[in-house]
Amino acid sequence: MTWFHFANCIALALGPVYITYKGSALAEYRAFSACLVGFFGYISTQLLKMILIAILFPLQDSEPFQQEFGRAVLFAVDIIGNYITLSRLSKGTPREVRVLAAALGWSAAEIALANGPTLFGALSLEFEWTYIQRALESNLIILFYISLTRANQIFMRKNNTPTEQSLVIALVFACVIVHFAVGYSRVLMGGLASLIVFTVGSLSLFVVSSIISRYAKVE
Amino acid sequence: MRHSIRYLILLLCICLCQAAFEFPASRLAQLELGHALYSSSFPNLFPAGNNASVKVGSQRVYFAAQAVDSQGTGSLRRTVVLVKATDLTEDTLPNLVDNRNAEAILIVLPNEQNTNQLGDSLDNIQKTLLTRSWDASIYFAFEDEHLSSILSDVKKTHGLATSPLTDHWHFVSTSSDAKPVTDLTITNLQNLFKGYPRKGITPTLAVTASYDSFSLAPGAIRPNNDNGAVALLELIRLFSKLYNNPETKPEYNLLFLLVGGSTFNHAGTKHWANNVEASLQESLSFVLCLDDLINGGEKLNLHVSRVSRDDNIKSLYQSMEATAKFLELDFSIQTKKINVSDPVVHWQHEVFSMKKILAATLSSHSSSSPLHFNEHRRYTAEELTKRIRFVAESLANFIYKRVDGPIRQLETFQEELSPSENFVDSYTRAFRHLPIVQAYSDKEDAMMNEVFKMFKGGNGETTEQQFKQKNTDITFYTQSRNVIKASRVKPSSFDIILSLIIAAYFSLYYVMLKGPAALRELKELIWSSKKEKTKKMK
Structure with missing residues (x-):
């Protein structure tokens, strides 16, 4: 039964990526290559980030708070990487499709490379809720990055009003805070708590980013 | 992230x-x-x-x-x-x-x-x-x-x-x-303490015990032999002090013999008895085999195949009786004739008796059964030490010929020479938790090596004898x-329900993304697959 359970977890983790691609406008615009740009954008960003960590952060034991804070600071690299990836996409496709393609490719890479490997633990005999939590987290990752990429998209426009600009910066900060809260709650209270934090955080980010992007588009 | x-x-x-x-x-x-x-x-x-x-x-x-x-x-x-x-x-x-x-x-x-x-x-x-x-x-x-x-x-x-x-x-x-254990290598060890030479042949007194034992589950269930070898090790420790001191060195050789293969019909003892040097065999006046000294009960039995008429040996029996009286132990001699046609060796001394070597087995059990079930007594190290002391004292009294002397002289092993309770206790524990089961022990067996090292101590002449035992009636399987x-x-129903929930979640998500179009698509998907089926049927 462990294989069945493993298959369940993998399906739960990867299924939404596929369905999002098939169910959204991405399939209609054949934006697969755009998704691939997002995918490799994530990988190169992570490589760069690791080099930065190796240079800037010497190995040392520090408090969980400090560690998580360091991660939140380094998340800036992710944001910049995401911004660059988004700017690489061809301007031919509608803005929403570009955002979705970059975000989906990006989160697919994170799910496959960061969350996916831990799911192999589901192959062990011992049952643990962790793997189902991890798989659910993978779903939220998509929402989280869609919000972040939307923020970057609006930030990229040249003719933003000051309100829009400040709203977008606030949204990016909110993303960093959610990222920090998820990591810190995992250290302090375990997987279930961080899943709840992540659910609340990413859902609200998604709603807020939808509102902002609609507002920005209307202007 | x-x-x-x-x-x-x-x-x-x-x-x-x-x-x-x-x-x-x-x-x-x-x-x-x-x-x-x-x-x-x-x-x-x-x-x-x-x-x-x-x-x-x-x-x-x-x-x-x-x-x-x-x-x-x-x-x-x-x-x-x-x-x-x-x-x-x-x-x-x-x-x-x-x-x-x-x-x-x-x-x-x-x-x-x-x-x-x-x-x-x-x-x-x-x-x-x-x-x-x-x-x-x-x-x-x-x-x-x-x-x-x-x-x-x-x-x-x-x-x-x-x-x-x-x-x-x-x-x-x-x-x-x-896997079945096919080749068994059994090791016998002997440690000879030489006394002052006499005119002619210096008589040799041998004490033997087997180090191997059997346990239903080694490490979990107590083995059948947890004290014979301990007694032998303690005797070596005690007598080596006497033999190393020129003032107390007797005119008697003392041979300690640690044999294996007792579970295989005393194979180790048989091999030793068949291959003993002629000169040593000639000098052997008596072999005392140490069986379980305590689990059988309060009484100590000396099992012999026949009562010897030899004066020398009679004095050994007397020495034992006198020492038992002095130490307030219940001691008696049991005679049981050997049935030559019986392939089973009931007591270790029978091997020697068949070779015309005078021998006896000291055991707390009154009858021979190699695995004394239901007879595991809770005993203290103090009790066992007392019995070991009994063996040591009676041997010493015999060697120094003090049987007829006043009773207070019967004590040799006192003060710094007295048997160590700690030693006995730690070794009995070790034998219980890490029994040396012949079929499972190889050269790397830590307990066996430790016992052998301990046995070889004390400045005696040590010799090692190894032989292969084949065709035993019992086949042991590796443990x-x-x-x-x-x-x-x-349970598996959990995963089935989980996949149903996941499927429902995915369909709902798809419908949310696509709106009413999704329902149409799903309908078409089901219809088309049905059509294909009907086509195939035709």
Whole structure:
């Protein structure tokens, strides 16, 4: 039964990526290559980030708070990487499709490379809720990055009003805070708590980013 | 979000070491009687043609079940049954294995720290365990906090209707396949302390004991011989002091002999007796074999095949009787003639008697049975030390010819020469927990090497003798260190429900993304597949 359970977890983790691609406008615009740009954008960003960590952060034991804070600071690299990836996409496709393609490719890479490997633990005999939590987290990752990429998209426009600009910066900060809260709650209270934090955080980010992007588009 | 490569590296570790709980377990000894012949060393135990074998797979997955209600019915296939040793009765195991087809049984022994008596609670069923064959693997493990939590957990869920959310326990044993032990190398050791030479031949007195023993489950159940070799080691320690001091060196040679293969009809003793140097055999005046000195009861018996008329030996018996009186021990001499046609060697001294060497066995048991079941006494190191002292004193009184002297002179081993209770205690414990079972011990056996090292001490002349024992009537099967892994699992219905939920979630998500179009698509999908089917049918 462990294989069945493993298959369940993998399906739960990867299924939404596929369905999002098939169910959204991405399939209609054949934006697969755009998704691939997002995918490799994530990988190169992570490589760069690791080099930065190796240079800037010497190995040392520090408090969980400090560690998580360091991660939140380094998340800036992710944001910049995401911004660059988004700017690489061809301007031919509608803005929403570009955002979705970059975000989906990006989160697919994170799910496959960061969350996916831990799911192999589901192959062990011992049952643990962790793997189902991890798989659910993978779903939220998509929402989280869609919000972040939307923020970057609006930030990229040249003719933003000051309100829009400040709203977008606030949204990016909110993303960093959610990222920090998820990591810190995992250290302090375990997987279930961080899943709840992540659910609340990413859902609200998604709603807020939808509102902002609609507002920005209307202007 | 997190560092992906770090996870990739962690992947292997995660797959390999899970949080599941592991504990060591000893498996019931697996033996087979190859021939219709009686097992020569367990004559009273195996009826002809019966094999006491336990079949064990290499890696199996079991479900845990509860079996404290041993009266229950219902099949226990693919189930490991957890039973507390204290709840076991003679009928429990046959009922579980024969009537209910339990595949494995894990007998949970009380924590050894609490009782300090290995496998005491199993005394009443030991004979049942060994005298028949079992179609189930039987394991023994000591209770600890994890195992008792599993036990109470299993008890709690037993009998309740199982919902998809209830946890079950899976047990996996990591033992490798049991293989028959074909070649046995048995080592005998001798340590000769030379006294002042006399005119002619200096007489030699030999003391022997066997180091090997048999246990139903080594490490979990007490072996049948846990003190003979200890006594021998302590005697060497005591007498080496006397022999090293020129003032106390007697005109007698003292030979200590540590033999193996006692489970195989005293194969080690036989080999030594057949290959002893002629000069040594000539000088041998008496061999004292040390059997179990304490488990049999209060009384000490000296088993001889016939009462010797030799004055010298008579004085040894007298010395023993006098020392026993002095130490207030119950001691008597038992005579039993050797039945030459009997292939079974009942007592170790019979081997020597057949070779016309005067010999006797000192044992606490009054009759010979190689595995003295139901006779495990709780004894203290003090009691055993007293008996070892008895042997030492009587030998010393004989060697120094002080039998007729005043009784206070009967004490040689006092003050710094007195037997050490700590030594006896630690070695008995070691022999209980790490018994040297001939079939399972190889050259790397730490306990065996330790005992040999200890035996060779004391400035005597040590010689080692090794031989291969083949064609024994009993075939032992290898006993590797078993580790049982217990993991908490969910029933398969849990995963089925989980996949249904996932499917529902995905469809809902798809419908949300696509709106009403999705429903149309789904409908078409179902229709088209039906059409294809009907086409194929045509």
